[in-house]
Amino acid sequence: MPVQAHPKKTSDDLLDPDRLVRIGRSVIETETSAVAALASRIDENFVAACRYMLACDGRVIVIGMGKSGHIGRKLAATLASTGTPAFFVHPGEASHGDMGMITDKDVVLALSNSGETDEIITLLPLIKRLGLRLIALTGSPASTLAKAADVIIDVSVKKEAGPQDLAPTASTTAALAMGDALAIALLDARGFSDEKFAEFHPGGTLGRRLLLRVSDIMHRGDEMPSVTEHTLLSEALIEMTQKGLGMTAVLDKQGRVTGIFTDGDLRRKLDAKVDVHTARMGEVMTRNCKTIVEDHLAAEALSMMEKFRINALLVVDGNGILLGVLNMHDLLRARVV
Numbered sequence: 435m436p437v438q439a440h441p442k443k444t445s446d447d448l449l450d451p452d453r454l455v456r457i458g459r460s461v462i463e464t465e466t467s468a469v470a471a472l473a474s475r476i477d478e479n480f481v482a483a484c485r486y487m488l489a490c491d492g493r494v495i496v497i498g499m500g501k502s503g504h505i506g507r508k509l510a511a512t513l514a515s516t517g518t519p520a521f522f523v524h525p526g527e528a529s530h531g532d533m534g535m536i537t538d539k540d541v542v543l544a545l546s547n548s549g550e551t552d553e554i555i556t557l558l559p560l561i562k563r564l565g566l567r568l569i570a571l572t573g574s575p576a577s578t579l580a581k582a583a584d585v586i587i588d589v590s591v592k593k594e595a596g597p598q599d600l601a602p603t604a605s606t607t608a609a610l611a612m613g614d615a616l617a618i619a620l621l622d623a624r625g626f627s628d629e630k631f632a633e634f635h636p637g638g639t640l641g642r643r644l645l646l647r648v649s650d651i652m653h654r655g656d657e658m659p660s661v662t663e664h665t666l667l668s669e670a671l672i673e674m675t676q677k678g679l680g681m682t683a684v685l686d687k688q689g690r691v692t693g694i695f696t697d698g699d700l701r702r703k704l705d706a707k708v709d710v711h712t713a714r715m716g717e718v719m720t721r722n723c724k725t726i727v728e729d730h731l732a733a734e735a736l737s738m739m740e741k742f743r744i745n746a747l748l749v750v751d752g753n754g755i756l757l758g759v760l761n762m763h764d765l766l767r768a769r770v771v
Contacts, residue, residue, distance in 0.1 A: 461595040468591040468604040486567045492539030494520035501602040502545040509613035516621040525553035549577020649728035652758030663716030681746045690754040693719035
């Protein structure tokens with residue numbers, strides 16, 4: 435009998451929703467298992483690696499090829515942004531001149547799943563000649579790289595994600611997770627504060643939240659709308675319109691804050707049939723209003739506004755003297771929100 439050919443799978447077969455979901459979940463489960471297995475390997479070797487990097491007078495030089503190189507670049511960036519001076523050196527370029535970037539005060543962190551990457555193995559005699567400490571993140575503790583290393587951190591995995599067990603997936607995830615563990619352990623050992631992290635990330639949202647202060651964005655001087663308790667409401671509305679902040683501070687003769695009046699207050703007073711031409715600010719203002727001091731973080735001002743459901747804050751000194759005003763739009767422009 436003639437052999438019956440198997441029907442060729444169509445694109446519709448390959449894009450079967452159930453199959454896609456099954457494969458996606460399988461990948462997540464495999465990589466989750468690989469990362470979970472690392473917990474038991476946070477041991478004396480991990481501690482030794484941290485000690486070498488903490489004692490380093492130079493920088494941590496991260497090397498890796500291919501996918502390990504991509505993980506290495508990310509790890510070098512994470513180390514540098516959390517207080518451990520580090521940068522990535524491409525092993526192929528290192529053997530063609532970039533070894534000149536490495537000094538005898540540095541520590542080398544090498545990533546290679548096989549531990550037999552040619553470009554890294556070529557560098558081992560040069561690393562030893564410089565007398566550098568070598569930390570290996572490898573999936574093969576018996577490899578050439580591991581044998582040359584001062585510290586071996588085992589990031590081996592049982593299998594890669596995917597039915598063919600070919601593409602670096604679980605192994606790169608494991609290396610990334612272990613690298614992050616090293617970076618955060620070093621961060622803690624250095625006493626790296628939130629403020630220091632913000633200084634390293636001034637352009638990011640976190641940096642703005644941790645560095646930007648009320649004094650940096652508040653309105654000062656002639657920009658501040660202010661009236662007294664004896665000012666007519668109609669005159670106060672002109673002041674509010676001219677300054678364009680949707681509010682005005684109410685002050686005593688010494689310049690101390692006694693209250694605030696906002697657009698919201700105006701709507702409520704109009705509903706109550708208050709005569710804007712005869713009412714004075716002392717009758718309509720909100721007393722005991724919320725204030726903040728200028729050296730507080732802008733993020734604290736935002737927190738107060740959200741907590742008390744207000745859109746403006748008056749900035750005062752220790753004696754209650756008005757120094758500035760701040761509204762939600764200022765925080766939005768500063769991208770604190």
